[in-house]
Amino acid sequence: xxxxxxxxxxxxxxxxxxxxxxxxxxxxxxxxxxxxxxxxxxxxxxxxxxxxxxxxxxxxxxxxxxxxxxxxxxxxxxxxxxxxxxxxxxxxxxxxxxxxxxxxxxxxxxxxxxxxxxxxxxxxxxxxxxxxxxxxxxxxxxxxxxxxxxxxxxxxxxxxxxxxxxxxxxxxxxxxxxxxxxxxxxxxxxxxxxxxxxxxxxxxxxxxxxxxxxxxxxxxxxxxxxxxxxxxxxxxxxxxxxxxxxxxxxxxxxxxxxxxxxxxxxxxxxxxxxxxxxxxxxx
Numbered sequence: 001x002x003x004x005x006x007x008x009x010x011x012x013x014x015x016x017x018x019x020x021x022x023x024x025x026x027x028x029x030x031x032x033x034x035x036x037x038x039x040x041x042x043x044x045x046x047x048x049x050x051x052x053x054x055x056x057x058x059x060x061x062x063x064x065x066x067x068x069x070x071x072x073x074x075x076x077x078x079x080x081x082x083x084x085x086x087x088x089x090x091x092x093x094x095x096x097x098x099x100x101x102x103x104x105x106x107x108x109x110x111x112x113x114x115x116x117x118x119x120x121x122x123x124x125x126x127x128x129x130x131x132x133x134x135x136x137x138x139x140x141x142x143x144x145x146x147x148x149x150x151x152x153x154x155x156x157x158x159x160x161x162x163x164x165x166x167x168x169x170x171x172x173x174x175x176x177x178x179x180x181x182x183x184x185x186x187x188x189x190x191x192x193x194x195x196x197x198x199x200x201x202x203x204x205x206x207x208x209x210x211x212x213x214x215x216x217x218x219x220x221x222x223x224x225x226x227x228x229x230x231x232x233x234x235x236x237x238x239x240x241x242x243x244x245x246x247x248x249x250x251x252x253x254x255x256x257x258x259x260x261x262x263x264x265x266x267x268x269x270x271x272x273x274x275x276x277x278x279x280x281x282x283x
């Protein structure tokens with residue numbers, strides 16, 4: 001596929017055409033009025049594609065506009081992923097372009113933007129020894145209508161990621177305005193306590209990650225005592241037996257350090273999930 005995408009992007013499609021830009025009137029640019037999916041590519045295939053597509057369609061329904069057809073998204077995904085042994089696919093779906101003002105136009109046509117990025121080169125120690133988490137000062141705003149949805153409004157995560165870099169951490173823990181743990185700046189969080197998995201409930205904010213659900217679905221088959229989806233505070237993280245974070249690109253990172261607590265080498269539950277997820281991401 002020929003592409004005129006910027007150098008940092010390997011290829012791009014905008015509404016099925018190889019081009020690097022969209023209209024300046026796009027509502028995704030003006031209001032964050034849209035959604036995105038970030039998907040691992042392995043051996044020319046989009047990993048866990050059916051799960052990503054289902055979340056994308058559910059998100060469009062939550063925002064009140066029609067998702068592009070599954071057939072169109074699938075055929076363009078195949079085109080974008082072809083020939084890439086390891087890469088990252090990103091789909092952005094916006095409500096489309098319309099006139100000025102918040103009120104959506106009934107005749108707006110959604111835009112679909114597909115991008116292929118080079119695979120990120122994280123140090124192998126992130127998986128073998130674990131990562132450092134920092135507690136972010138940036139809190140997540142509560143909005144139950146958007147809880148779980150991977151919408152385009154990510155400025156809180158942008159600020160949190162900058163804070164993590166300044167603190168020398170790989171990832172940051174983000175709280176809501178009531179001080180409850182929600183997620184990482186780019187990941188979902190899990191803790192292990194007494195053989196059980198716990199992960200934050202996403203009732204007021206946060207993203208319902210694809211890899212988060214994958215871990216929940218696989219837990220019983222790996223002999224985990226159970227999974228609790230519940231409200232967690234920072235102390236629960238400090239006193240956990242194990243911590244790990246997940247997303248669709250990194251898979252799983254065990255946590256070796258958080259808020260002054262050193263966890264040592266990855267624990268047995270983290271190692272089990274790490275192997276299962278690694279197999280999935282390499283297909």
